[in-house]
Amino acid sequence: MRRLNVPAIVLGLLLLGAWELAARAGQNSFFPPFSTVLAALWANGGVIAAQIVDTLRRAAIGLAIAVAVMVPFGALIGRVRFLGDIFEPLVNMLRPIPPPAVAPIALLFAGTGDAGKIAMIVYTCAFPILIGAIDGVRANHPMLTNVGRSLRLSRLEIMAFIDLPAAMPIIMTGIRLAVAAALLVSVIAEMLLTTNGIGVYLLRSQENFRIADGLAGVVAIAVVGFLVNDLFLRLDRRLLAWHYATTGGAEGQG
Amino acid sequence: MLSLLRGSLSILGFLALWEIAARSGLVPTDYFPAPLLVGETLVAEIGRGEIVSAFVATFLRALIGATAASLLAIAMALLAARYAIVRRAFDPIAEFLRPLPPAALVPLAIFFLGLGWKLYGFILVFACFWPVYLNAAQALAATPRVQVETARSFGYGDWAILAHVRLPAALPTIFIGVRMAASIGLIAAIAAEMIAGRDGLGFYLMDAGLSLRVPETFAGLVAAMVAGLLINALVMVLRALTIGWHVQLTRMEAGA
Numbered sequence: 380m381r382r383l384n385v386p387a388i389v390l391g392l393l394l395l396g397a398w399e400l401a402a403r404a405g406q407n408s409f410f411p412p413f414s415t416v417l418a419a420l421w422a423n424g425g426v427i428a429a430q431i432v433d434t435l436r437r438a439a440i441g442l443a444i445a446v447a448v449m450v451p452f453g454a455l456i457g458r459v460r461f462l463g464d465i466f467e468p469l470v471n472m473l474r475p476i477p478p479p480a481v482a483p484i485a486l487l488f489a490g491t492g493d494a495g496k497i498a499m500i501v502y503t504c505a506f507p508i509l510i511g512a513i514d515g516v517r518a519n520h521p522m523l524t525n526v527g528r529s530l531r532l533s534r535l536e537i538m539a540f541i542d543l544p545a546a547m548p549i550i551m552t553g554i555r556l557a558v559a560a561a562l563l564v565s566v567i568a569e570m571l572l573t574t575n576g577i578g579v580y581l582l583r584s585q586e587n588f589r590i591a592d593g594l595a596g597v598v599a600i601a602v603v604g605f606l607v608n609d610l611f612l613r614l615d616r617r618l619l620a621w622h623y624a625t626t627g628g629a630e631g632q633g
Numbered sequence: 634m635l636s637l638l639r640g641s642l643s644i645l646g647f648l649a650l651w652e653i654a655a656r657s658g659l660v661p662t663d664y665f666p667a668p669l670l671v672g673e674t675l676v677a678e679i680g681r682g683e684i685v686s687a688f689v690a691t692f693l694r695a696l697i698g699a700t701a702a703s704l705l706a707i708a709m710a711l712l713a714a715r716y717a718i719v720r721r722a723f724d725p726i727a728e729f730l731r732p733l734p735p736a737a738l739v740p741l742a743i744f745f746l747g748l749g750w751k752l753y754g755f756i757l758v759f760a761c762f763w764p765v766y767l768n769a770a771q772a773l774a775a776t777p778r779v780q781v782e783t784a785r786s787f788g789y790g791d792w793a794i795l796a797h798v799r800l801p802a803a804l805p806t807i808f809i810g811v812r813m814a815a816s817i818g819l820i821a822a823i824a825a826e827m828i829a830g831r832d833g834l835g836f837y838l839m840d841a842g843l844s845l846r847v848p849e850t851f852a853g854l855v856a857a858m859v860a861g862l863l864i865n866a867l868v869m870v871l872r873a874l875t876i877g878w879h880v881q882l883t884r885m886e887a888g889a
Contacts, residue, residue, distance in 0.1 A: 389722065409744045409745060466643075472644055475861025477823050479824040480858075482838070487664050487847065488664060559732055563736070567736040570740075571827055571828070577737075578737065582828075585743065600734065601733045604734070605728065608732050
């Protein structure tokens with residue numbers, strides 16, 4: 380099905396080989412060779428997996444809340460001009476605040492437990508999803524609504540069966556941006572509001588000078604992040620197969 | 634103009650509601666200070682100067698990091714556009730490294746790079762590189778065939794086509810990536826400052842938050858917001874200067 384990508388494999392092996400050789404030549408305990416990191420990954424696999432599950436759990440909850448609230452909210456703002464006039468300037472005002480900057484305030488309100496971290500994730504995910512939803516429903520062709528009217532669908536039915544599916548491609552792009560952001564902020568949140576999760580694992584590895592163990596955690600995050608993004612890309616392709624079939628499989632990059 | 638007026642009205646209304654809610658005791662002012670108090674604190678903090686130097690440090694880090702990463706990423710994307718094997722070899726690695734949260738690299742990077750500019754340089758370039766590279770590589774590969782073939786029939790070589798046809802055609806998409814990189818740069822700078830904890834807005838925010846100086850925390854948040862607005866505005870100015878032709882063209886097509 381898929382051709383083996385030889386150049387990528389060669390480059391990957393070369394880079395890993397260079398790392399291994401440089402580390403072995405340097406003999407610096409702060410710079411362990413790749414093989415040591417792999418061994419550390421093997422040895423700490425259970426701990427790392429348990430921590431990543433915590434990280435992913437919070438990212439998933441935060442993302443789910445953001446999707447459940449922001450998709451309908453965005454559709455409403457995008458559709459009802461009066462609400463758009465009120466809320467869009469506020470959205471544009473809050474959007475440039477970098478997500479980690481809300482950490483101290485999340486800490487004040489929600490403490491260092493799950494609630495504070497999930498609040499940060501929801502805040503981060505809210506903007507790409509909200510903007511995707513607003514732009515999505517606005518980009519709809521008016522003809523679609525007219526077709527719905529001639530089929531005697533009610534306003535609510537038009538929203539549910541026509542507006543939402545038609546806006547889905549743009550909304551999904553927003554959600555995919557949010558997925559990457561959720562994972563990112565989940566790790567940041569753990570490092571700032573330390574209790575558990577892979578972010579804490581990394582901090583502890585640093586504090587105890589266990590460099591190889593820490594790097595093993597980084598490798599694990601890279602793998603998980605890749606898999607999660609890939610999963611959502613596949614989900615996107617499957618859910619929106621009808622859309623890509625008509626547009627020729629546009630490839631969106633987040 | 635009218636939309637600007639409506640926008641400021643909406644924001645003023647929101648601030649007024651917040652002020653009223655804070656004064657009437659509907660929200661706990663210990664945690665949610667009234668906007669006027671936040672404004673006063675911000676002015677006082679600017680007078681003390683600490684927040685100003687924090688702002689400048691963070692903003693310069695984000696700006697320099699995003700600029701360096703963008704230039705590197707565009708150079709890499711040009712190489713990838715010129716030699717298919719580079720793109721084929723590099724893209725999977727890009728896909729793999731891109732989702733890695735830059736913050737995750739901070740604790741270990743401190744060992745190699747210390748707490749100074751090397752740390753921020755590495756973290757910021759790593760964070761800002763991917764959106765620019767991915768957008769640039771994709772856009773450079775998507776130049777309409779007719780344009781490339783036309784240039785070829787005028788006797789342009791591969792490099793000349795890349796420089797005079799494919800790069801200009803890709804610039805609008807590249808700027809989408811640069812805009813992302815600018816905001817990611819600010820996020821990464823603040824996150825790294827929070828974790829490394831020595832200076833900058835990230836440290837200022839964490840310090841104020843953890844010592845429960847709530848109005849100062851909100852003042853820091855306003856400073857972070859201004860930094861976000863400013864860096865985005867810079868990208869938009871740069872975009873207007875370099876690809877104003879494209880902006881005008883799309884506006885004409887849309888407006889007419």
